[in-house]
Amino acid sequence: MRYVLLVCAxxxxxxxxxxxxxxxxxxxxxxxxxERIEGTKCFLxxxxxxxxxxxxxxxxxxxxxxxxLYVSKGSKxxxxxxxxxxxxxxxxxxxxxxxxxxxxxxxxxxAIAALTAAAVVVGAxxxxxxxxxxxxxxxxxxxxxxxxxxxxx
Numbered sequence: 353m354r355y356v357l358l359v360c361a362x363x364x365x366x367x368x369x370x371x372x373x374x375x376x377x378x379x380x381x382x383x384x385x386x387e388r389i390e391g392t393k394c395f396l397x398x399x400x401x402x403x404x405x406x407x408x409x410x411x412x413x414x415x416x417x418x419x420x421l422y423v424s425k426g427s428k429x430x431x432x433x434x435x436x437x438x439x440x441x442x443x444x445x446x447x448x449x450x451x452x453x454x455x456x457x458x459x460x461x462x463a464i465a466a467l468t469a470a471a472v473v474v475g476a477x478x479x480x481x482x483x484x485x486x487x488x489x490x491x492x493x494x495x496x497x498x499x500x501x502x503x504x505x
Contacts, residue, residue, distance in 0.1 A: 373397045373398075374488075375393070375394070376395075376423040377424055378391070378423065378424035378483070379393075379394045380485070381401065382418075383418060383419060384416075384417050384419050385417070389403075389405060389411060391403045391404050391405045391406055392404055392405075392406060394421075396415065396421070396493055397415070398415065398494075398496035399415055400413070400414060401413050401414070401415050401417075401421070415493055415494065421487070422487055424485055425485065426483070426484055427481070427483060428483070429476050429479040429480050431479060432475040432476060432482065433475045433476040433479060434475070435475050436472045436474050436475020436478075437468060437471060437475065439471050440471030440472065441468055444467060444468055447464055
């Protein structure tokens, strides 16, 4: 039992001692000096931010000079397709109510379904062109950097 606890404690210490490191695809970095860097690949470690700009130029700056980092989460195809579908259903319901209230009561459900499907497709196409971004929390990387400097002293 003592050996199991010793092994668990050792593994836990090794896991905690590892430096955090992450890789991202599309990014926008705002530096402390006001410079804006856009790129396609970036890597974060506890001391350094490195990547490749959209012009294909490799960059490497200290993590302390990065003020904010935004990374792409992907496109908004699903969200926009749902909005388009909701819009199509809304127009379809309006057409049903108008036909039943003022018309002869005959509703072309096939046309309403086609309109809804077309609205879903238009929404998906529009969403494909929109990227969703999130801000990366740099605090864990900076804390790991401070831990590294205090351990090395």
